[in-house]
Structures are given as structure tokens and as C-alpha cells.
């Protein structure tokens with residue numbers, strides 16, 4: 599799952615989890631390429647957005663990984679997802695479901 603989170607506040611915020619009823623496992627992932635050129639993903643306990651900054655989740659970088667899908671994702675639908683932030687300010691977003699080879703949201 600990819601998106602951009604902007605933090606217009608004076609204090610940093612931490613994304614600590616994501617909830618969706620479609621998949622039983624959701625993890626915050628970071629894709630890294632090592633000196634040998636091998637790419638792998640590591641799990642991150644939270645994603646921090648500093649005050650006034652934006653955090654971009656994009657291919658080859660940060661992303662939210664859905665594992666163990668209970669209901670298949672259908673292109674063109676949206677996936678309601680609850681973003682959980684440290685401190686309790688949760689946010690529901692409706693993430694468009696794109697084809698696996700899509701490069702970004704449809705215009």
C-alpha cells in the first residue's frame with residue numbers, strides 16, 4: 599500500500615499500524631538495497647513523520663504490506679483502511695486498488 603502522509607502540525611507523529619478487514623497481517627515495510635545490490639524488505643515498528651514534513655510510501659521504499667488476504671483485492675475498488683497513530687488519532691482512508699503494474703493513481 600502506497601500513499602503520502604503530510605504532517606502540518608508542530609509536533610511529530612508516528613504511524614504505528616494499519617487495520618483493514620481484508621488481510622490478517624499488515625506490516626510496515628522498508629525496502630532496502632544493500633551494497634551487493636540485493637533488495638530485501640525489513641519490518642519497521644513505526645513510521646515517523648516529523649513536524650511540517652511529508653512521508654512518501656512508494657515502490658522500492660516504504661510501504662504497507664498486506665499478507666494473508668482474506669478477501670481478494672479487485673482492481674477499481676477501494677480498500678478502507680484505518681491508520682493508527684501514536685496518541686490515538688486514527689484516520690480512515692480509502693485506498694484505490696490498482697493493477698499490479700500500475701505506476702500511480704488514475705487521473
Ligand SMILES: [Cu+2]
Pocket residue numbers: 627628639661662663
Ligand atoms: Cu513488503
